[in-house]
Amino acid sequence: MLYIDHDTSIENMGYAFSKLEIESGLLDGSSSKNEPASSPQLKKPPHSLDNDVAQLTKLRSAPHENLSRVLPGKREFPVSTVKMLAGREANLSGRGRFTLGDCCHVLGRYLPVNGPWAVDQMSTRAYVSQFSADGSLLVAAFQGSQIRIYDVDRGWKVLKNILARSLRWTITDTSLSPDRRHLVYASMSPIVHIVNVGSATKESLANITEVHDGLDFSSTDDGGYSFGIFSLKFSNDGREIVAGSSDGDIYVYDLEAKKLSLRISAHASDVNTVCFADESGRLIYSGSDDNFCKVWDRRCFRAIDKPAGVLTGHLEGITFIDSRGDGRYLISNGKDQAIKLWDIRKMSPNATEDCQGHRIYDWDYRWMDYPAQARNSKHPRDQSVATYKGHSVLRTLIRCYFSPDYSTGQKYIYTGSHDSCIYIYDLVSGAQVAKLQHHKSTVRDCSWHPNYPMLVSSSWDGDVVKWEFPGNGEAPTPANKKRLRRRHFY
Numbered sequence: 001m002l003y004i005d006h007d008t009s010i011e012n013m014g015y016a017f018s019k020l021e022i023e024s025g026l027l028d029g030s031s032s033k034n035e036p037a038s039s040p041q042l043k044k045p046p047h048s049l050d051n052d053v054a055q056l057t058k059l060r061s062a063p064h065e066n067l068s069r070v071l072p073g074k075r076e077f078p079v080s081t082v083k084m085l086a087g088r089e090a091n092l093s094g095r096g097r098f099t100l101g102d103c104c105h106v107l108g109r110y111l112p113v114n115g116p117w118a119v120d121q122m123s124t125r126a127y128v129s130q131f132s133a134d135g136s137l138l139v140a141a142f143q144g145s146q147i148r149i150y151d152v153d154r155g156w157k158v159l160k161n162i163l164a165r166s167l168r169w170t171i172t173d174t175s176l177s178p179d180r181r182h183l184v185y186a187s188m189s190p191i192v193h194i195v196n197v198g199s200a201t202k203e204s205l206a207n208i209t210e211v212h213d214g215l216d217f218s219s220t221d222d223g224g225y226s227f228g229i230f231s232l233k234f235s236n237d238g239r240e241i242v243a244g245s246s247d248g249d250i251y252v253y254d255l256e257a258k259k260l261s262l263r264i265s266a267h268a269s270d271v272n273t274v275c276f277a278d279e280s281g282r283l284i285y286s287g288s289d290d291n292f293c294k295v296w297d298r299r300c301f302r303a304i305d306k307p308a309g310v311l312t313g314h315l316e317g318i319t320f321i322d323s324r325g326d327g328r329y330l331i332s333n334g335k336d337q338a339i340k341l342w343d344i345r346k347m348s349p350n351a352t353e354d355c356q357g358h359r360i361y362d363w364d365y366r367w368m369d370y371p372a373q374a375r376n377s378k379h380p381r382d383q384s385v386a387t388y389k390g391h392s393v394l395r396t397l398i399r400c401y402f403s404p405d406y407s408t409g410q411k412y413i414y415t416g417s418h419d420s421c422i423y424i425y426d427l428v429s430g431a432q433v434a435k436l437q438h439h440k441s442t443v444r445d446c447s448w449h450p451n452y453p454m455l456v457s458s459s460w461d462g463d464v465v466k467w468e469f470p471g472n473g474e475a476p477t478p479a480n481k482k483r484l485r486r487r488h489f490y
Helices: 053-062 082-087 101-106 477-490
Strands: 069-071 115-122 127-132 137-142 146-153 155-163 171-178 180-188 191-196 204-205 212-215 229-234 240-245 249-254 261-265 271-276 281-289 295-297 308-313 318-323 330-334 336-343 385-388 399-402 410-416 419-426 432-437 443-448 454-459 463-468
Touching: 053 336, 069 308, 082 101, 101 410, 115 137, 115 146, 127 171, 127 385, 127 454, 137 171, 155 281, 240 399, 249 281, 261 399, 281 318, 318 399, 330 399, 336 410, 399 443, 410 443, 419 443
Parallel strands: 127 443, 155 204, 171 229, 229 271, 271 318
Antiparallel strands: 115 463, 127 137, 137 146, 146 155, 171 180, 180 191, 191 212, 229 240, 240 249, 240 271, 249 261, 271 281, 281 295, 295 308, 318 330, 330 336, 336 385, 399 410, 410 419, 419 432, 443 454, 454 463
């Protein structure tokens, strides 16, 4: 897909590079003819990230020093793709092939901005769109009780069409198990349902053509109180599910024991988002309408309901959290119209008077615009590492993510937006590098393919579409996957 002949000039590639690289003047004096038309002119980067994560990101996405050397003692960054390929052929690195950092340096410059091409269109709002961990499947969930699983490698055909049971209002979240054999879905109910994705039944109508087992997250202590689940995630080993609910609690369900293994009275308001911090499953991140992100260490629960730490800085409720996967860094989307990057080493031990939620204006994001006078406000005790602004977080729990490690070294952050667009920010500089426009309503979710410069977005207009680089609208095939990996690494 990204194979380039040596006699191909960058000007004739027609590829859309990151705006940072286009305007840096370091692409052999040339620019792309296929820049995202909807992207505004790059402004001065809003911040210079002075944190370990900046150095880690550069290491993951930087080329070998011999490939970037122009003169003795002088290095060029970023290095053009043509120079990278020429350096590989000349074996300047002494390895005879590209390293992972070299590959990320090349791939991370090709943003999925072309298109879009339609994946599906429904008459109801799309709430979820997520690739499986290996990118072979895409899960999309809609307000009208419907979940569809698409086979990405085989022309985006519908592998399974699921009609949910006991639905209250909408499907709030879904999660696919790491082995892609089971899917769980939640709504405004304490019952989470699980579906066998690997079964031969394509039309999965709850308890008609296929059984959707119910996992009960309630307890006898609830006294009949019914709560809803906003967020749920499988653990990396597929044995547990963590969930955040409207009653301010976090739940961990043991699938082998078929019962709740942990319940934490975590927040003073709705827990809108929750996830495991890393592969171990020991740390849990949560975000709430009480404006706090909290870190929970399951090894230290002698004093139950006490977080390992609290992260303060959002002025409004938190809609989504994504972990970098290293047990140290995470990002959060907030109703204060900002994404924040956090380093848990900077967290406070508790939500004391020194780090109380700090709300300035009384408004409701479900039907009101964010107060103009609040846009430049800053929390007096902001513990975040960096803040990213430009998108809008209104009407629904809009999600944000780190870009994939394999192809970009996690050098970008991307998010949906109420203004019907998808925004991509540079992690280190904070600059907006792309703005994708197509949808006619709020973009609640989007997902970057783990291996390819491809992104899928879903909107309240009912559209699920894919963006690619360079983009031909075709699904990747297993043969193409092998060829792509071989060209990148050898």
